[in-house]
Amino acid sequence: MNLDEKMLLLATCFLFLPYQIASVGIACILVQAFCRHKLVDAIKNQTGAIFLYSFIGLEFIVTILHSNWTGLGNTWLFVLVGLYGAYYRKSITKNTFEKMCDLVIILSIFAAIYGLYQFxxxxxxxxxxxxxxHIFNSPKRRITSTFMNANIYAMVIDFVCVMCMYRFVKNDNILCKIGYVIVALFNFFVLYLTGSRTALLPFVLIFPIFLYCVRWKKLFITSIVLELCVCGLVFLKPSLIPRMSDMSTFASRIKIWKTAFICISMYPLFGWGPQTYKKFYP
Known part of the structure; x- marks a missing residue:
């Protein structure tokens, strides 16, 4: 394994840290890549680079003109994402990708344990x-682990479960297969405790589609039957899904969407840059 592949694994670890720390870590990785003349070559071969960095440049101009300093900080994060994307694409190999998946799966266990502690x-x-x-409706009283809010953490768990499925198929070791199943179930349990309703929806499609793609027809049919049974149970008893029957947040979401349309109508072309929304809907 070369240095670039090791850097990708290190960057994977940063994903489970608060974004402020993670962004500094990613920046350090990019600096070392630049010093070794790896980053410039990666950018030259980056598909759509001219459009990506032109958009980021526009965001810099817009945020400065409107004195949107929070948005200016977010725009620097766009730069990091774009540069790291180029470096990742240049350095990734199949073997490294599978190691990254395993690393994410392992780290998800610690994140889930911390989530249980929070709960x-x-x-x-x-x-x-x-x-x-008991899962509370207030975002401040729901588990986030090391992420910004419960919904983001739930989304991460969705990806972890997909990685468990992928590694389950690719790994021939029976003990490893059992391990992937256990970790996926553990993460799914913590996903339930996040109270994120939308994060449960991908499972309705992900598992059957994945099983169909790998041509496990019996398991594909079984998954469809099980999902129909679960949907029937939820229909009869909505309380099985956390916050399913609580629609108190729906009115606030309507206000959020209306405010978004007002913001767009005020500045339809370029807006005020990232994080503008908080100025209109604190």
């Missing part, structure tokens, strides 16, 4: 016990 602390602070599995 216990939230439960105690609100007069509940852990085993009640």
């Amino acid at each position: 216990n602390q939230i439960s105690i602070a609100n007069g509940r016990t852990f085993l009640e599995f």
Whole structure:
């Protein structure tokens, strides 16, 4: 394994850290790649680079003109994403990708354990016990692990479960297969505790499609039957899905969407740059 592949594995570890720390770590990786003349070559071969960096340049101009300093900071994150994408594409190999998947799966265990700790602390602070599995509606009282909010963490778990499925198919070791199943189920349990309703929806499509693509017809049919049974149970008893029957957030979402349309109508061409929304809907 060469240095670039090791850097990709290190960057994978940063994904499970707060984004402020992760962005600094990614920046350091890009600096070392630049010093070794790897980054410039990667950018030259990056598909659509002219459009990507032109857009980022426009964002810099817009945020500065509107004194949107928070948005200016976010635009630098766009730069990091674009540059790292070029470096990743230049350095990735199949073997490294599979190691990255395994690393994500392992790190997800620690993230999930921390999520369980958060759930216990939230439960105690609100007069509940852990085993009640009471999931609150307020975003501030839902588990986030090391991520910004519950929905982002739930989205990460979705990807982790997909990686578990991929490695389950690619790995011939029976113990490893069992391990992937256990980790996927553990993460799915923590996903349930996040209270993210939308993150549950991808599973309705992901598992059957994946099983169909790998031509496991019996498991494909079984997954369809099981999902229909689960949908039937949820229809009869919506409380099985956390916050399913609680529509109190729907009214606030309508206000959010209306505000978004107002923002777009005020500055339809270039807007004010990233993070503008908070100026109109704190």
